[in-house]
Amino acid sequence: MSKIKKSLLSVVILIGVVLGALVVSGTLGWGTATGDQLGPEMVYPTPLPIADFTLTDQKNQPFTFSSTKGKVVLMTFLFTHCDDVCPYSAIKMRQAVKELGERGESVELVAISTDPERDSVEALAAYSREFGLFDRWHFVTGSMDQMQKLYKELKIAVIKTELEELEETAISAGKREIPLPVQGASDSPVNGLSEAQIADGSRIAQKYSGGYDIAHSAPFWVIDTEGRLRSSLDVSATPAQIAAAIKKYW
Numbered sequence: 001m002s003k004i005k006k007s008l009l010s011v012v013i014l015i016g017v018v019l020g021a022l023v024v025s026g027t028l029g030w031g032t033a034t035g036d037q038l039g040p041e042m043v044y045p046t047p048l049p050i051a052d053f054t055l056t057d058q059k060n061q062p063f064t065f066s067s068t069k070g071k072v073v074l075m076t077f078l079f080t081h082c083d084d085v086c087p088y089s090a091i092k093m094r095q096a097v098k099e100l101g102e103r104g105e106s107v108e109l110v111a112i113s114t115d116p117e118r119d120s121v122e123a124l125a126a127y128s129r130e131f132g133l134f135d136r137w138h139f140v141t142g143s144m145d146q147m148q149k150l151y152k153e154l155k156i157a158v159i160k161t162e163l164e165e166l167e168e169t170a171i172s173a174g175k176r177e178i179p180l181p182v183q184g185a186s187d188s189p190v191n192g193l194s195e196a197q198i199a200d201g202s203r204i205a206q207k208y209s210g211g212y213d214i215a216h217s218a219p220f221w222v223i224d225t226e227g228r229l230r231s232s233l234d235v236s237a238t239p240a241q242i243a244a245a246i247k248k249y250w
Contacts, residue, residue, distance in 0.1 A: 040237040041245055047228035053150055055112075055140035058124035063138045065110075066227065072249050073108045073223035074242065077156055077216055079115035080127040083209030085189040085218050085235050087201035090131045092192065093220070095239035097136075100246065107246055109137035114158045114216040116147040130204050159215040192238025224249040 035044040054064045074093055078086035090111065097104035113119040119141045128134040141147065151158050190198045220233040222245045231245050 035231075040241060041231050041233045043231045044229060047224065047226070047230055049226075049228050050223060051153055052227075053153075055142040055146065055150075056121060057138040057140045058121065058128045058134060060121045060125075063110075063140050068108045068110070068223075069227055070225050071106055071108045072225060072246055073110055073221075073227075074246060075110040075112065075221040075223060077112050077114050077158075077218055079113055079214050079216075080119055080123050080208050081115060081211055082214070083205040087131075087205045088189045088193060088198070089218060089220070089235060090133065091197050091201050092237070092239050092242060093137070094131060094133055095193075095197070096242035096246065099239055099243040103250070104243070104246075109133070111137055111139040112150070112154075112156075113139065113141040113147070114151075114156075115214050116141050116144050118211070127204075127208060130207075156217045157215075158217075161213045161215055187236045189235040191236045192240065220245075222246055222249060 035042045050065065052064065052066045054062055057063045074096065076089050076093060078089055080086075093109050093111070097107050097109065100107065113124065121141070124139045124141060125134065128137065128139050133139070142150070148158075150156075190201070193201070218235050220235075220237055220242055221229055222231045222233070222242075224230050230249055233242055233245060237245075
């Protein structure tokens with residue numbers, strides 16, 4: 001990998017980590033909401049209700065959030081052209097419910113697109129099949145107006161970044177000798193995944209990535225049976241940690 005590409009990846013990861021940290025801390029995620037920090041997990045002492053919404057999933061079917069009432073929901077935010085965090089987040093969701101055994105089958109998986117401009121129903125369907133999640137999750141999208149309204153309501157940061165801007169940022173950082181982040185074992189989006197799973201995520205990323213990038217908040221949200229946000233885990237959370245968080249709200 002060239003120095004420029006490494007720098008670009010580092011910048012993208014930096015943006016994602018910063019946004020993710022802001023969500024977990026409450027700065028972007030839910031206003032002044034605070035909670036107990038347990039490793040990569042933030043547990044909110046006061047459950048935060050999520051307003052109902054209706055979007056379209058990978059099967060071209062309407063998905064209404066209120067339809068999940070009575071089930072625990074694991075929710076995240078990603079897009080199909082992502083080449084760093086998103087593929088591994090999808091694998092972690094799939095693996096987390098597997099670790100829960102038969103009971104995990106009752107957990108609803110919801111992925112909200114952060115790139116409605118490119119994430120058509122067809123794109124969501126193809127991407128879902130790559131992960132073996134076509135019949136398992138709801139990967140949802142909508143019009144730009146619908147999605148921007150939802151991001152605002154959920155307090156999720158979504159920033160479209162042209163490739164040229166990322167290149168300028170990486171080059172500028174290099175010239176000024178600003179140290180770019182290095183992924184470690186405990187703060188990496190691949191933390192807790194096997195070599196085979198990492199390779200699979202990388203393969204899918206290479207297949208679908210390209211064009212402009214989207215810097216966005218990327219937490220794993222655990223939502224209780226009443227449709228209330230109870231905890232938020234950052235991208236470094238392992239499938240086992242995500243599964244443990246889900247168990248608290250059965």
